[in-house]
Amino acid sequence: MAKDKKRHDRKDAEAARSDVAPQPARVHTVKEIAAIAKVSVATVSRALQRPEIVSPETRERIQEVVKRFGYTPNAMARNLRTARTRLIVALLPDITNPFFSEVIRGIEQVAYENGYSVLLGETQSNLVREQAYADMVAARQADGIITMFHRVPAIPMGGRLPLVNACEYVKDSGISSVYVDNVAAAATAIDYLVGLGHRDIAFLAGPSSSPICEDREAGYHLALKRAGIPLDAALTVVGDFSIEAGERAVESLLAQGKSFSALFCSSDEMAMGAMRALTSRGLRIPDDVSVIGFDDIRFSRYTSPPLTTMAQPKNALGREAMTMMIELLADPEEPPRKRVLAAELVVRGSTAPPKALR
């Protein structure tokens, strides 16, 4: 029982002679196009890559044929030869999080300006998936990776690996990163609340595995200290960045009977959850409790009341990340850089002086 495999045959190589080919048949190769345009494959390739170096007549003839047959060079073959794909993979834990949307916009803008394409991968914070995407770089399916979480996938590519960290960073990692000054940002938020007259300020922290969350917590501590307010550890509750976490955190604070007149949340989503939990307990915002978020996502403007928040320069974060990536690809010897941007307080309706002072 031989002859079982019915793989692609290959005796059809010569079928490309008909200059008049009426039907725009299947899919084409340089070879065929070359034959039809009566030039060599090299000339076809040149006409497409660097049109200026082929004579005008030839160039036009080739372009006409290319167009007529809808020829698109096989990117696999090209990439194999040139060892570059002009493709960047951007990895984010959760596309559902509106914070990332604008960062990605920034990434794409710069990518586009430089002839790169961006493809997005959602990892759901799953190590296996992170690695799977990272392997695409190792397999030369993409030129580089921009990650938006605080883990560094292993890319076995001896030496420099084309990786940039956006929004987060990894301590002591020698990886280029862009992020905001989270210590300063958190401190600014707290300063603002203190300025309004608050002294009992609760803090909904993000996952403690993330350096930026530690930084925010450090900023919180710093600002309290500066204001001479003693730290009450019970006023800090840890959660992930989700709405649900915000909801749960507030419930747990209230269940413990902690009293606080302001709440600083590590993300806008947490703030949304917190607001929901507070109002469902009959507390009014900002009358009874002021709430301040972090990120300034699109929806924050539309909560009721609209959310006061620390706005991250999302677009700039993305742009800068991609810029770094391009530099890194241009010169792999380039030493890793960290770029720290500033967050900005956006005051909306969810904050006010505490009741006692009014």
Added chain:
Amino acid sequence: MAKDKKRHDRKDAEAARSDVAPQPARVHTVKEIAAIAKVSVATVSRALQRPEIVSPETRERIQEVVKRFGYTPNAMARNLRTARTRLIVALLPDITNPFFSEVIRGIEQVAYENGYSVLLGETQSNLVREQAYADMVAARQADGIITMFHRVPAIPMGGRLPLVNACEYVKDSGISSVYVDNVAAAATAIDYLVGLGHRDIAFLAGPSSSPICEDREAGYHLALKRAGIPLDAALTVVGDFSIEAGERAVESLLAQGKSFSALFCSSDEMAMGAMRALTSRGLRIPDDVSVIGFDDIRFSRYTSPPLTTMAQPKNALGREAMTMMIELLADPEEPPRKRVLAAELVVRGSTAPPKALR
């Protein structure tokens, strides 16, 4: 003046003899691995592709070498040879829209189960970008495309093109699609409002270029007719799906002095904008105006009041889309199919009987 170009040399082919190679050097090829493991390239390839057909000893030896040197086959070369990438590009107009997030989850689940990877492209409804991504398929950089908008990019690949439309569809297009029964869904929403006692029901329509929006409008008309309510064309306002559009639409309705006790919005985001516009005019929801949305995005549960909406089976839409794609790739002769799912009414706090009846 020869010797000027300093391109990659290739005299180093033999440099791979040292079985004891201490430093996990650069990047490797089958050839090198084969040399080190003292087998042919074919055997290395086989050991990786179909381990069961090489003898256990050889297999283990090869695997050991592969591991030791961190060898990852070059995907470009492989894909070139095998003419498949196991990569699907999913295109969405706007990652910012939380509706798509869950659809994508569904897509990725099925992809993963079938050994495919998904990469996302955001087109911002820009024709050029849509086409750029579509070209990746033409260039054989991806096996297929799932689009989540109502336009069909041209993929010059003579004959069947590996394209599936999710959430939207294109009329008479012979393209496989999955979407909800928008006529029925809209009618259900209106029926519900009518059932509550509403008669003056305004409608925030989506972009009229989109067939699904026409369908929703048709459902609105149908249900009104069924209820014996005459259509007041001035109660329909067109917008895109955005929050801002919802806000503007309501403002324009109110500016025209139209009175209505209920509002059916073509997306939850529009509903959020509408609610904002209504409350800022001093109207209470649902006391003065009932609002119902469409999609059931994550945030709808957290608006105040929580939003009543027509929930799309987002995950199922994604799963089904990817399933179709896989079938299509397996058998390109497969005729295009349309699969229509049902949306489901989710009642929350933004709807109530009209004031008059209470």
Added chain:
DNA sequence: CGGTTTTATGTAATCCATTACATTGCGTTG
């Protein structure tokens, strides 16, 4: 006008993995 550039194009090597087909050696079977 011979010689040197420059310009346009062609030939063939190359990128790296997969796999059809060939080869070798061994166990079965009549």
Added chain:
DNA sequence: CAACGCAATGTAATGGATTACATAAAACCG
């Protein structure tokens, strides 16, 4: 024990484009 089948491995063709190098033709120059 010859003949055959199967298992394990090797050799080399293949996929499609890019590009170094070679060549031919035209342009330039003193």
